[in-house]
Amino acid sequence: VTVTVDLVVFTIRAGGLHVLLVRRGQQPYLDELALPGGFLEPDQDDDLDATAARELAEETGLHASALHLEQLGAYSAADRDPRGRVVTIAFVGLVPQLPEPAAGGDANGALWTPIDPAAPGAGLPGSLAFDHDQILADGLARVQQQLEHTALAPAFCPPEFSLSELRQVYETVWGVPLDIANFRRKALGVDGFLLDTGRTRTDVGRPAKLYRRGPATQLHPPMPRPPVPHHHITDGEER
Amino acid sequence: VTVTVDLVVFTIRAGGLHVLLVRRGQQPYLDELALPGGFLEPDQDDDLDATAARELAEETGLHASALHLEQLGAYSAADRDPRGRVVTIAFVGLVPQLPEPAAGGDANGALWTPIDPAAPGAGLPGSLAFDHDQILADGLARVQQQLEHTALAPAFCPPEFSLSELRQVYETVWGVPLDIANFRRKALGVDGFLLDTGRTRTDVGRPAKLYRRGPATQLHPPMPRPPVPHHHITDGEER
DNA sequence: GCAAAAGTGTTCTCGGTACACCCATGG
């Protein structure tokens, strides 16, 4: 049995949620879009997490420190890979900024692709190789849920960030607007979530205080996630 | 790379939480306790879920219908198995009643072992083979969390059950007492969680209405989980 | 009647929501 690792790596660029995709450089699914990934090498001491971190570094140039990587699950349908029995362990990664991905490995290049948090798959230029559409959807759901319960949001931000930036993370990943005042109180009220650096930053308007991520990992009680507003059916994309 | 499946199967017997363990019938870890499990057969069409269901049926005699089985995660440390590179995918299973497990396969027999929901590992006669202590702890945490957010609790109950039985599931898995009145209102208030069968059952005291599990899968809002009361440090078992 | 368990009512409190309002900066 062959074991691979696939990565669902999200970032926020230009106010929108993006996933890292590669265009496949070999069969099967040559030239189609897929999630970045690689093989678990049995002869090395890398476990799955190390393999995922290595792959991510290769694709994005980012080193494993200071970025979040977590296991999503195993995908094992017998016919998911035409080459034979391949089980893949999917990971979800979160990247703070907007570094251009580095091409390399068996991929012709990696690219940040915008996706709609309400409907992953919409906005994509077709479907992905293997069962990667499913993995992407599961990964998005995981991140959305983790934002509610864990102190994960700063992973999308630079080391120091304003409350607006943090709020935009939630709004972007969830696809809903939040109340500024209530978000502030909630975020600052959770013990150990945010640390006040003395600093402030001015872009436009009143200067904003800057925060660093605190030691807390869980959010008690959770960050409330508003019910998705009922879109009118804009076009297609229903189920 | 070899891929195996390990099972963390819980049930409630005699008012206590129990896990299914086997005594290993072969090297490595001969004669030690371990989680039941088996190999993913590359030549068959079974995916991991099917393999887990098959193993569970072999060990307990229970067929896959009407029992809950869900993926927990992959464990892949390079040195977790002395035979070489073995990645295992752990599953969590929930079994309703108290069927005696059937011995078979490569195990000398399977047994239900009581565990303390506050400290898995306490109460065990020593530690488990491989990294199964860790997997067991993760599995317990998963079930405890799932009870909060999903309509999983009836999986521990017979098809028809009273509210007391359901409440005892929560109390047993969480290891804390719940308020009878508030639990009742909460459980009945969640739309689609419980269906009223007309029937009642009398053991002692006033007859109780019986319910079946409804179509709901998520609990909105979650079943509130009380903070664990501070035990005085009874003895050891701290971290 | 009494014990035991099922089921109901009521009050208090706290967190979330909505929205009005004030503050600091750049132009």
Place this chain on the structure above:
DNA sequence: CCATGGGTGTACCGAGAACACTTTTGC
């Protein structure tokens, strides 16, 4: 001074917690 975003105050509402109380059975 005004526009822009940062930050504070406050009144309302609903869910959860605690606990008193009533109902239905067996003995």
